[in-house]
Amino acid sequence: MIYSRKVSVDEAQKSALLVEKKALKMFPKFGKAFKLKLGKKQVTAYVDKLSNSEDCYMHLFLSIDFKKGQAVKILKSPKGEFELKFSK
Helix, strand or coil: CEEEEECCHHHHHHCEEEECHHHHHHCCCCCCCEEEEECCEEEEEEEEECCCCCCEEEEECCCCCCCCCCEEEEEECCCCCEEEEECC
């Protein structure tokens, strides 16, 4: 499974990624931490529901300097492992 999007100004400021409602089934339940591969590193992330919205944010326990318009992909392997890839 693949979830992809372009980073918005709000996401870049928060260092968090918006997870649209249609993609939620790809991720663990709200608030449940999971590992996300980022290059050679493994970081912890979780998805948190936004108040008054059907969309959610994925918070990463690592400071990533996302830039507005940057293309981001999250891949989920058949084993349930997640990997984050983004253009620089």
